[in-house]
Amino acid sequence: MKDYFVFVEPYQKNTLWAGQNLQNQLKSSQKIGELWLISAQKHGLSRVSGQNLDEFFAQNRQFFGFYPHKTYPNLHKIIDAGQKLSLQVHPDNKLAKKLNSFGKDEAWLVLNKGDDPFIIGAKSNDFAEKITEINNENIDKHCNFSDLEKNDFAYISAGLIHSIPQGALVYEIQQNSDLTFRIFDFDRLDTNGQKRELHFELAKVAIKPKLSPKIIHDNKKNQQSLVKNKFFNLEKVKISQKFLLFPQNDVFWYEIIIISGQGKINDAPFKPFDAILISGQIEKPIEFQAENALILINKII
Structure with a gap:
């Protein structure tokens, strides 16, 4: 096989909450909140050798070692948070299957830590019953905060509530899923002056309040x-x-x-x-x- 490696052209995702890091680096006129570096997700396809990644994956089975599954397994992205991202949760595979999708475990490598701590995890086992009560004034009573530093790595299992703070730049690896259930959006207004949809009923089923993040600090070694x-x-x-x-x-x-x-x-x-x-x-x-x-x-x- 002649070409043992290929570069991937990322998908640029415009978002309401985007910062300026990606916009400046890519010299774009658009607000880029996420750069999907490797993505076969139908809502944002990376490209390889002139093809969408899902097509390249299907048509070059030898390159991928005759991988036994039909769906590309994961997604890599850079997140540039110019505002706080919504407090959210992702479903596990069991719940996602009912929605004809995959679950979403994910993990972060912090590139810039942001203005405030990261929100990761619930403070009480009955958190799911309280999600409609959350507001800007009491969120600290319901959620745990983590002071992640640059180069810290955090594993976020499906069912673990989380929010990335304003000013953070984060690398993320995740399962190939785009299922996100918003719990609280910090009263953000969209371009039409409306609050974005929240997903209380789905979130209640997805939330696993006893979960906590697995955090790894930089070991200062080469690998x-x-x-x-x-x-x-x-x-x-x-x-x-x-x-x-x-x-x-x-x-x-x-x-x-x-x-x-x-x-x-x-x-x-x-x-x-x-x-x-x-x-x-x-x-x-x-x-x-x-x-x-x-x-x-x-x-x-």
Whole structure:
């Protein structure tokens, strides 16, 4: 196979609450709240070699190691929060199946920590019965807050309530789902001057109030495993000169996200927020060269 890796063109998602980091970096006239780096989600498709990712995935089965499932498994994005994101929850696979979708476990790597703490988790086991009472004045009585710092990693299981604060810039990996149930939207008005829809009844079913986030701090080493479970196999790699990605027999393909720094993969240049797919069919190591780069590697196993 000639092309062992391909770059992915991201989908730019305009949002009501977008900050200016992505807009400035991409020199866009639009407010970009999310950059979907690798996405086969029908509401925002990344592109590969002139095709939508879902098409490329279906038509290049050898590249993806003849992966046994028909649906691309996950989604990578950058979130640029110019305002507080809604207090929300995502369903697990069991509930999502009833809605003809997939559940949504997700995880964050904090790139900028934001103006306030992150909201993650409920304070009481009867939180679901109280969600209609939440407002700007009492939210701290109902929700837990986490002071996540730059380079902290947080795992957010389906059913765990959460909100990203204003000013935060976050990398997110998630299951391939776009099911979000809003609980509270901080009285935000849309472009028509209306409050956005809340989803109390669905949220009540999805909420798992006893859950808490799994938080990992930066170990200051060149490599760090962040999560390894049935959904993700993600590690962080700091490259000061050279890094070799060796073939592994149990990997269908690799997803690479460039968080910071510039360099080359083999002879192809990369820059921040580039996304690269590497086939698990590689026969020799893939070489990364950079003076000071931070990359994420997710292995599909």
